[in-house]
Amino acid sequence: MSYLYKQTPLTPKRLSQLRLLISELAQLKNPNHADLLSLLRKYPDPAGGMFAKSDLNQAYKRLLSKGEIKPLPKKTLQLFKKRPIRTLSGVAPVTVLTKPFPCPGQCIFCPSDVRMPKSYLANEPGAQRAERNFFDPYLQTINRLKALYANGHKVTKAEIIVLGGTWSFYPEPYQIWFIKECFHALNDFGTEKEAIEVRKKVKFYESLDRQLREKSYHSFIKDDPKKNEKELKEKAVDGLKLKKNYNQVVQEVYLKPERVLGVSKFQSASWGELEKQQKVNETARVRCVGLVLETRPDNISEAEVVRLRRLGATKTQIGVQSLNDTVLKKNKRGHDVASTRKAFLLLRLAGFKIHAHWMANLYGSSVEADKKDYLKLFQDKDFKPDELKIYPTSLIASAELMQYFKKGLWRPYSQEELLDVLEFALTHTPAYCRLTRVIRDIPSGDIVVGNKKTNFRQIVTDHLSTKGKKLVDIRAREIRDVSFDVDKIKFSVITYPTGVSTEKFLQFTVNVGNEEKLLAFLRLSLPTQGGFIDELKDSAVIREVHVYGRLADIGEKHRDKAQHLGLGTKLIEKAKEIAKKSGYKKLAVISAVGTREYYRKRGFKDGGLYQVASLTSLKSW
Ligand code: SF4
Incomplete structure (x- = not known):
């Protein structure tokens, strides 16, 4: 295999x-x-x-x-290039999945495929890649980089996106090891060390696989789909019967044998070991320019935010799902709107980019209630996410929602209802937010009933264009591979208040035909209240700098592409002016490990968790 x-x-x-x-x-x-x-x-x-x-x-x-x-x-x-769009936003995305593990949530809509971390399905392409690689972060990262590189993409700047269950619920030594191994893979990629390390890891997992089989714990991770299927039937979580839930099966078939076989010893690392790999990555050929971790609102606390930062995270994916307490309760989310509010507040005060997940068609909601809820997401000053995935509920056989469906308590929206909600949502998404996904890409075979189309963004866009309307969210405005006139570049700022800050979205745009295209942007946060991180006292915070254009090698010059017009540097200069005028003494940046060098060259000094520049001594360009 x-x-x-x-x-x-x-x-x-x-x-x-x-x-x-x-x-x-x-x-x-x-x-x-x-x-x-x-x-x-x-x-x-x-x-x-x-x-x-x-x-x-x-x-x-x-x-x-x-x-x-x-x-x-x-x-x-x-x-x-295969799928050139993959790196058109300027960065190569590397998605890695954590191993199957219990989740504190009991959400009735959530699939329970025990071969996967909670909420993921074995038929999803990314999930299959992860399973083939034993959910090992090193193997997954190397594998993904190889595939992107072989298909003509440049991989010198990578964003690591860690998905699977609830990150904060995994044991800390596993979390540190997982991230350390992602950095380790970026650092080794294309070197002689890579082959040696891969051999070592594959040997470990093959031996583990053998032992699991011999001791008859389970045999999911094997090249025997037929046996897999039979075994899965026995161990499967059935949304209608619910003899055992996901957490119980995972305890039985993974965690128990792992304890016996000493896997947790192999899958653990210290903070010192992680920091060593992070240091190497600062000047590695493949640098980590973003690290995204996925968690639940009620797992966010001051201490957790600091810990996420220490791991190197720059962005969190967070399941909001609904801003209605009754709907959250009916769907057994296990947290309320107040905890989502608090999570946003803490993450924003710490300068994190917030990538929210929101769901339509939840049990207890309706088309009109969904529209109201979506408006709240951007009108209530405590929320206003930077990025958003819209996931209308899909009915999966292993989810508890099956019972509600069978009893006639819930049904999926019709195509017209879905189009109605999505059109409303897409047209009410502000220009500072990036809609990264409009429908979750669930293989159609896994959906019991309801919508199976995954191109709803296109459907809505086409529908709107017949009415002469256009979307304004970031994704709709990205320059992609369009040629533009350098002399027509404009600078503007979108200002919006949040519960704890005034946010400034600084942008360079250019008109191409009658459309405004986005070349680069910077998210500047001007806190209006004191935070909980000493390092950020009296400081404005750069939460994100993004320059579009085809990914270029670090140091490579392309005069005609947005990434090399110096727009990032110009945006930082503007941020400095705005922060200074607003009375801040310092400008901090929540830099990714692989961008530390970039900011050092621009006068930022390494702090504990951030890089900080004094506004009086910051170099002028
Ligand atoms: S918290 Fe997320 S992963 Fe856990 S059950 Fe709920 S939706 Fe699924």
Whole structure:
């Protein structure tokens, strides 16, 4: 069984065919996807089928290094990229899943697939990748970087997104180890150490797998789907019967054997070990420019916020789900709106970016109630998330919601109702918020009844354009790969109050046709009340700096792309002016480990958890 991303080897026969293909492509003036497709058909893979984009990338790099071909124009090379959108926002996303583990929540809508961390399903592509890699953070990170690189993406700036259950509920030594191993993988990627480490880890997990089988604990993580299926049936959590819940099964089949076999010893690390890997990452080839952790509002406390920061986190994904206490209670969320309010307050005072999850069609809600709730998300000054995922409830067989459905207490929205709610939500999302997802991408086979379409953002956008309306959220305005006139760049500020700060969204935009496109932005927080972190006393906080454009290597210059117009530096300069005028003595930044060097070069000094610049001594550019 292969655990890591593997490419079909470039045999002489395959390479020779690819040489012909690439040479013919090089003759074409401004080739497009259709041209490439006809060449892929003309020169099929001798191993069968058509060549993959990773084959084109591999062959191109090989032929170029041997001097057998000339470099292709950048535009032509874009055709070799699989899903170019992945790195268009300027950063390579690396999503990693934690292992199956009990969750303190009892949410009735939440799937319970015991092969996965709570709420994830084994059929989701990201989840499958994680399972193939034993949920090991090192293997998952290496695997993802390899896949992105092989498909033509640059991976010098990575955002690590940790998903799965409730992060804060995992034991601290596991959390530290998990993050340490993500950094370890970024630091080792493409070096000789990588292969040695991968071999070591695979050996460990193979031996563990053998022992689990011998002792008959479980055999989920094996190359035997048939047996998996049989076993899963026995161990599955059934939303209708609920003989055992997810937490009980996970205790039985993972945690108990793990204790016996000493897995927790292997999966634990100290703060010192983590800090060592973080230090290496500051100047590594693949730097961590963002670290996202997912948790519940009631797990956020002052101490927890400090701990998340110490791990290197810059953003939290937080399940709001509803801002109505009755709905939260009916869905057994186990927390109220007050705890969400408090979590937002603490995270904002600490400068975190807040990525909220909100749900429509929950048990006890309605189309009109959902619209009211969504408005509250942005009108109530205590919330106003920076990013948002909208997840309309999907009915999954393993969720307790099945019982409510069978009794006729809940039903999924019709397509019209769903469109109504989503259109309302999308058109009431402000320009400072990024709508990262509109429907959760659940494999249609897992949805018992209800909507199976995942392209609702497109459906709503098309519907709105027939009425001459446009969305204004960040994602709708990102410049992506559109050419623009450098002389037409404009600077503006969106100001909005929150319960604990005045937020300034500084942005560089440019008009392309009749659309305003976003080139870069900076989130500046001007606290209106004292916080709980001494380091941030009298300080304004930069919560995020983001410059769009195709991901460029660190230090590489592209005059025509947004990432190298110096917009990030200009935004920091503007933030300094605004903070100074507003009476703050210092400007702090919640920097990611891999951006520490960037801020040092701009006059920020390392503090305990943040980098801080005195506003009087900050260099002027
Ligand atoms: S807290 Fe999240 S993961 Fe846990 S049961 Fe609720 S929705 Fe599922």
